[in-house]
Amino acid sequence: MSEGLNIIVCIKQVPATTEVEIDPETGTLKREGIESVINPFDEYAIEESIRLKEKYGGIVKVVTMGPPMAEQALRDAIAMGCDQAILITDRVFAGADTWATSLTLARCIDKLKPYDIVLCGLKTTDGDTGQTGPELAEHLGIPHICYVNRILGIDNGVMRVTRALDDGVETLESNLPLLLTVTKEINHPRLATLKGRLLAKRAEIKKFTLKEIGGDPKEYGLSGSFTRVIKVFTPSPPVSGEVMEVDPEIAAQKIFEKLVEIKVI
Amino acid sequence: MVNYGRVTFSLKKRLEDIVSEKYISDAPEDLEKYSKDESLTPPHPPEIVVKPVSVEEVSAIMKLAYENFIPVTPQGSRTGLSGAAHPIHGGIVLSFERMNKIIEIDEENMMTVVEPGVLIMDLHAETEKKGLLYPPDPGQESGTIGGNISTNAGGVRGMKYGVTRDFVQGLEAVLPNGTIIDLGGKNVKNSTGYELIDLIIGSEGTLAVVTKAILRLIPKPRHTALLYVPFNSTRDAVKVVPEIIKRKVIPFAIEYMPQHAVLTAEKYLERRLPDNEHSAYLLIGVEGNSESEIDNSLEVAGEACLEMGGLDAFVAETQTQQQQLWEARKCLFDAYKSFYEIDEVDACVPRNKIPDYVEEAEKIAENNRLLIVNIGHAGDGNVHSIIAKGETEREEWLKVLEKTVNELISVSLSLGGTVSGEHGVGYTKKNYLELKVGKTQVELMKMIKRVFDPNNILNPGKVFDL
Numbered sequence: 001m002s003e004g005l006n007i008i009v010c011i012k013q014v015p016a017t018t019e020v021e022i023d024p025e026t027g028t029l030k031r032e033g034i035e036s037v038i039n040p041f042d043e044y045a046i047e048e049s050i051r052l053k054e055k056y057g058g059i060v061k062v063v064t065m066g067p068p069m070a071e072q073a074l075r076d077a078i079a080m081g082c083d084q085a086i087l088i089t090d091r092v093f094a095g096a097d098t099w100a101t102s103l104t105l106a107r108c109i110d111k112l113k114p115y116d117i118v119l120c121g122l123k124t125t126d127g128d129t130g131q132t133g134p135e136l137a138e139h140l141g142i143p144h145i146c147y148v149n150r151i152l153g154i155d156n157g158v159m160r161v162t163r164a165l166d167d168g169v170e171t172l173e174s175n176l177p178l179l180l181t182v183t184k185e186i187n188h189p190r191l192a193t194l195k196g197r198l199l200a201k202r203a204e205i206k207k208f209t210l211k212e213i214g215g216d217p218k219e220y221g222l223s224g225s226f227t228r229v230i231k232v233f234t235p236s237p238p239v240s241g242e243v244m245e246v247d248p249e250i251a252a253q254k255i256f257e258k259l260v261e262i263k264v265i
Numbered sequence: 266m267v268n269y270g271r272v273t274f275s276l277k278k279r280l281e282d283i284v285s286e287k288y289i290s291d292a293p294e295d296l297e298k299y300s301k302d303e304s305l306t307p308p309h310p311p312e313i314v315v316k317p318v319s320v321e322e323v324s325a326i327m328k329l330a331y332e333n334f335i336p337v338t339p340q341g342s343r344t345g346l347s348g349a350a351h352p353i354h355g356g357i358v359l360s361f362e363r364m365n366k367i368i369e370i371d372e373e374n375m376m377t378v379v380e381p382g383v384l385i386m387d388l389h390a391e392t393e394k395k396g397l398l399y400p401p402d403p404g405q406e407s408g409t410i411g412g413n414i415s416t417n418a419g420g421v422r423g424m425k426y427g428v429t430r431d432f433v434q435g436l437e438a439v440l441p442n443g444t445i446i447d448l449g450g451k452n453v454k455n456s457t458g459y460e461l462i463d464l465i466i467g468s469e470g471t472l473a474v475v476t477k478a479i480l481r482l483i484p485k486p487r488h489t490a491l492l493y494v495p496f497n498s499t500r501d502a503v504k505v506v507p508e509i510i511k512r513k514v515i516p517f518a519i520e521y522m523p524q525h526a527v528l529t530a531e532k533y534l535e536r537r538l539p540d541n542e543h544s545a546y547l548l549i550g551v552e553g554n555s556e557s558e559i560d561n562s563l564e565v566a567g568e569a570c571l572e573m574g575g576l577d578a579f580v581a582e583t584q585t586q587q588q589q590l591w592e593a594r595k596c597l598f599d600a601y602k603s604f605y606e607i608d609e610v611d612a613c614v615p616r617n618k619i620p621d622y623v624e625e626a627e628k629i630a631e632n633n634r635l636l637i638v639n640i641g642h643a644g645d646g647n648v649h650s651i652i653a654k655g656e657t658e659r660e661e662w663l664k665v666l667e668k669t670v671n672e673l674i675s676v677s678l679s680l681g682g683t684v685s686g687e688h689g690v691g692y693t694k695k696n697y698l699e700l701k702v703g704k705t706q707v708e709l710m711k712m713i714k715r716v717f718d719p720n721n722i723l724n725p726g727k728v729f730d731l
Contacts, residue, residue: 016584037583079580191493191539191586194567194578 004058005154006115009049009082010105010136011042011064013073014126038073041121043080043189044182048151049119050081051187056154059083061112065093065104071205078200079192086112090209095222098131104220105132106139107213117159118179122147130181137179144179145172149186269354269722270334272312280315280357283325288316288363299358302345304693305608305666311338311352318363320437320445320476327474327723328443330357336722337441339470341382341409345416346609347691349469353726359474361411367391368477374451375482376434381411381475388480398485400426400517403687404595411475416689417467421518421550421594424644426483428687430466435479438465441718451479464713469689470724472717486552488559489517491581491590494570495543499523499639500620501574502545506643507617508573509549514565518550519644520594521619526640530593533600538593539579547575547643548594597640598651605636605653606662610670612677613686616646625676626650633665637673647686674700690728698729 016035038046049060062077064070065088074085088108096104109118118140120133130146137144145161152160152171159178162171164185192200210217218224244254259265270276272291280289290296291313300308317323330337336356343350352358365382370392377392377399386406392399403413403420412418414436419428426432435449448462449455465473496502499521506519522530527541540546547570551562567578581587601607614622623639626648630637636655641648650673654662674684674697684690684697699707707729714721714731721731 035584040585076582188537191579191581194492194563194571194580197580198564 005052005056005117006058006112007049007052007060007117007119008109008112008115009042009045009060009062009077009119010133011046011062011073011077011121012039012124012126013037013064013066013070014039014124036069036072038076039121039124039126041123041125041182041184043121044184044186045119045121045180046077046080046082047187047189048180048182049117050190052117052151052154053081053083058116061086061115063088063105063108063112065089065096065101065108067094074205075200075203076192078203079196080190081196084206085203086206086208088208088213090213091221092210092217093221095225096220097225097227098127098129098135099226100220100222100224102132102135102139103224104213105136107215108208109136109140111208111212114177116176116178118142118177120179120181122181122183133179133181140177140179142177142179143174144181145174146181148180148182151180151186268334269336269356272335272355272357276329276333276335277313279329280313280326283329284315284317284322288318290314299340299343299360300352302343302348302350304346304348304691305606305663306348306351306693309351309353310355311358312355314358314360316360316363320439323359323439323474323476324443324445326357326359327439327441330722331442331720334720334722336725337474338724339411339415339474341412341415342384342407344405344408345412345691346611346688347416347685348693349416349689349691349724349727350412351692353692356722361409364476365409370395370397370482371451372397375484376451377480377482379410379478379480381409381414381478383410384408385410385413392482393485396485397482399432399480399482401429401432404598406595410478410480414466414475414478415468415470416687416691419642419645419647419687421520421642423642423647423687424519425515425517430463432481433462433466433478434481436462436465436475437477438473438475440473441720441723445476446473449479467689469691469727471714471727472723474723486517487554488556489550489552489587490559490563491587492547492549492551492563492567492570493539493579493581493590494547494549494567494575495540495577496545496547496574497543497576498574499545499623502547503616503619503623503641503643505547505570505573505575509566509569512565512569514551514562516549516551516562516566516644518548518642520548520550521639521641521643521648522546522548522594522597523623523638523640525636525638526597527593529600529604529638530596533596533603534593536589538590540577543576548590594640598649601638601651601653605655606659607654608652608666608670609688610650610652610673610677611647611686611688612650612673612682612684613645613647614677614680614682616643618680618682619643619646619648621680622648622676622682626673629669629672629676633669633672635662635665635669637669642686645686646682692727695727695729 013036016037060082061084062082063086123130147163148161150162296310299314300310336354338352339359340350361382364380366380369378400422402422403418413429553559636653638651
């Protein structure tokens with residue numbers, strides 16, 4: 001702690017739009033011609049890691065697994081203020097589910113020891129599982145806290161955070177090292193500055209392939225995955241609430257009664 | 266002044282022979298709705314509202330009005346800020362809300378043919394779907410193209426692309442006596458007689474009623490990015506503009522916002538902007554067809570800023586990041602309107618005179634004890650001075666307001682600027698016209714008006730009084 005924090009932030013490059021077309025043959029996303037960006041939830045993780053560094057000192061390493069083009073996401077993270085970047089890329093890793101992904105990330109992060117905090121976004125906008133973060137913590141053998149909406153502070157190697165759940169707000173403490181997944185309420189991600197961008201352009205991106213990660217190729221990628229994507233579709237928005245087709249005056253009265261009933265007014 | 270006829274019962278019947286009864290109204294709530302634009306001008310209810318759907322209907326209505334000396338006021342969506350769409354003599358409001366079709370997007374000639382009631386936001390959305398762009402981009406996107414043509418609207422892309430006039434290739438219009446004329450066309454060049462089309466554009470609906478427009482489009486640049494740069498003073502911010510251009514980068518927009526505007530946008534949108542602690546800000550938009558082109562423009566423009574007093578340079582690259590910054594700029598009129606009663610002067614001065622104008626405007630605000638927020642299209646010299654009512658009584662404020670508007674316009678004129686950059690003269694600024702163009706030109710304008718509209722029935726009492 002005396003030299004500051006060693007922070008690792010895990011990110012993913014995703015298609016920018018939610019209107020991605022799906023290839024009906026393969027069930028995979030058509031990514032051609034679609035802008036790729038940092039997964040929006042991961043931007044909150046990046047911002048929080050930089051804020052921790054600004055407050056406690058230290059270094060932020062940003063890690064992603066993906067094809068060579070994912071390098072741009074890492075450069076964007078450096079432009080925001082991350083210090084070092086690692087791209088885990090190898091054909092062997094392709095087609096990984098959350099298990100194989102988190103295993104690969106864990107093997108990489110093990111090589112970055114010692115670390116104090118691992119930050120992840122709550123979930124990705126393309127996969128939407130929210131599993132990779134907690135699974136990564138299990139592989140690393142460290143505690144994790146999900147849905148973190150505020151970091152209260154670090155004192156004597158103990159971090160205090162809050163998270164908002166359906167039935168209230170929890171305040172939690174944990175020893176470091178610790179993995180957090182963060183929600184979008186935690187901060188407002190900053191824009192990169194021009195200087196940051198220039199720095200990012202020249203930054204060295206370390207590449208980790210199977211050789212650096214180690215292990216049996218069968219553990220990774222599609223062959224190391226327990227789950228298979230059978231069908232991909234855009235879920236229809238949840239339908240809820242009562243629909244009353246009545247005259248406006250009656251409708252207003254009904255709404256009023258309802259609001260009184262549920263004690264809103 | 267002409268003694269105008271009234272919209273009598275029999276005239277109403279004759280209107281109903283032209284336009285289906287459903288689209289004619291003299292119900293009090295409609296007369297109220299069509300009685301004003303978004304300026305502070307008190308309402309002027311018409312006698313009747315007519316909503317034609319074709320040029321033939323417009324022509325027949327005009328003929329009828331002409332023969333009966335009934336004043337006619339064309340209206341788009343009444344978002345104007347100078348009272349130009351106010352039916353000040355009552356009569357007929359000709360509302361173009363049903364003539365709102367994009368007739369054609371011609372990719373081979375790169376032009377679009379539209380009816381006057383098409384909203385600017387729809388025009389942008391539809392042309393952009395085809396990879397094309399209609400560059401004029403006034404802040405009020407729910408305005409109509411007919412209104413934009415009438416005021417020769419500009420917007421944020423003015424510095425690079427020009428204004429509405431530069432994109433109108435052809436017009437179909439109806440003269441006050443009902444005659445239909447076709448001006449220009451899809452031909453790019455034209456050396457055939459007087460360019461009457463340029464008389465109609467910007468005439469604020471006083472010479473002819475536009476019923477169709479052919480607009481030029483450009484290929485939509487594939488990438489855009491924004492820089493958000495804080496400065497310690499307006500002067501610092503504005504002197505960067507020529508420096509960027511000197512370095513051979515032409516941003517599609519350079520917008521100036523003072524700290525007050527940034528804080529007001531934050532309050533209105535309930536979110537933070539990247540920086541709110543400095544006295545002046547520039548928002549610089551660059552575009553290109555490749556990422557390397559964008560990179561280069563960002564670096565050249567950004568470095569120019571940093572060398573010339575820019576305190577930092579924030580880069581918005583993703584769609585979301587860019588939208589959030591644009592939203593902050595574009596919400597300002599609505600934001601100020603929601604927190605204050607406001608009026609606005611939209612002077613346009615040579616762009617190197619913006620600091621002088623802003624400094625004078627600040628002095629005027631101090632002397633008259635009211636709030637003036639100067640937001641500018643820094644790239645083209647068009648400064649929107651939002652004049653906000655503070656704690657004073659309304660009557661007192663209106664008095665001071667008139668004095669303030671006078672003073673702001675005098676400053677603009679003394680700096681070689683104009684009365685209005687894009688809002689138009691309309692009803693509210695007609696006393697200032699002669700100050701800018703002089704007696705001779707006003708007389709010429711009046712003669713032209715008499716040629717087009719000898720009975721003075723088309724939007725009378727606007728731009729000047731006959």
